Amino acid sequence: MYDLTVIIPTFNEAANIRNIIIEVDAIFNEHELNGEILVVDDNSPDGTLSIVNEITKIKDNVHLLVRLEDQGLSQSVVDGFTQAFSDTYVVIDADLSHPPSLIPVMYKEIMAGNDIVIGSRYTEGGGIKKWPLKRRIISLGATFLGRLLFPNITDPVSGYFAVKKSVVERAPLKPRGYKILLEILGKGIWKKTKEIPFEFVDREVGSSKLKIKTIIDYSWQVIDIAGFSISHHKKQGR
Numbered sequence: 001m002y003d004l005t006v007i008i009p010t011f012n013e014a015a016n017i018r019n020i021i022i023e024v025d026a027i028f029n030e031h032e033l034n035g036e037i038l039v040v041d042d043n044s045p046d047g048t049l050s051i052v053n054e055i056t057k058i059k060d061n062v063h064l065l066v067r068l069e070d071q072g073l074s075q076s077v078v079d080g081f082t083q084a085f086s087d088t089y090v091v092i093d094a095d096l097s098h099p100p101s102l103i104p105v106m107y108k109e110i111m112a113g114n115d116i117v118i119g120s121r122y123t124e125g126g127g128i129k130k131w132p133l134k135r136r137i138i139s140l141g142a143t144f145l146g147r148l149l150f151p152n153i154t155d156p157v158s159g160y161f162a163v164k165k166s167v168v169e170r171a172p173l174k175p176r177g178y179k180i181l182l183e184i185l186g187k188g189i190w191k192k193t194k195e196i197p198f199e200f201v202d203r204e205v206g207s208s209k210l211k212i213k214t215i216i217d218y219s220w221q222v223i224d225i226a227g228f229s230i231s232h233h234k235k236q237g238r
Contacts (some may be wrong), residue, residue: 002061041065
């Protein structure tokens with residue numbers, strides 16, 4: 001059993017995966033955390049798998065899960081939850097856009113009693129660097145829709161967060177697209193959240209996975225979560 005599991009969903013991240021693993025493991029060592037690194041890969045053809053397999057031979061806390069069906073970032077994260085050897089999960093992007101230095105802070109906040117700890121780009125002290133205008137507009141639009149469901153959370157669609165196992169283990173998650181945090185907020189079992197500001201830095205290498213289908217999937221996800229919330233509250237009221 002580990003203190004925490006850092007879940008890294010990947011697809012074609014050969015240019016980044018070694019560096020993110022090295023940085024996360026260095027954070028574990030620096031802060032004396034007994035941490036697991038779980039790479040969940042959608043059968044990348046670019047060499048990501050061979051790099052991770054090479055690392056697993058020398059680092060026994062690095063594990064790999066290869067997914068051949070139902071591919072997508074959100075489903076990768078959910079599958080990672082079921083394979084993790086800890087009761088605390090941290091989800092981080094492989095492309096170094098999320099600073100691993102926040103991992104101990106998130107873990108500390110989970111240990112302090114928070115059910116979900118969110119790395120926020122939009123709370124005071126957070127920000128975004130090197131993002132083109134189009135992606136900023138899309139992100140703000142997605143965040144606006146998410147805040148209609150969770151008005152007290154500044155960044156309900158963040159890809160960088162920590163969550164207790166108890167929040168998700170019985171949740172009826174039906175992930176689609178990239179916004180798995182919104183799904184967890186909508187269907188997980190939680191009482192207390194905490195947001196930590198961070199500065200998002202756009203990837204230096206590799207290409208963004210954002211597509212028109214991602215936006216469509218997200219729109220359906222918002223509708224599904226809203227429907228679930230209404231139905232769930234009606235059941236609780238009976």
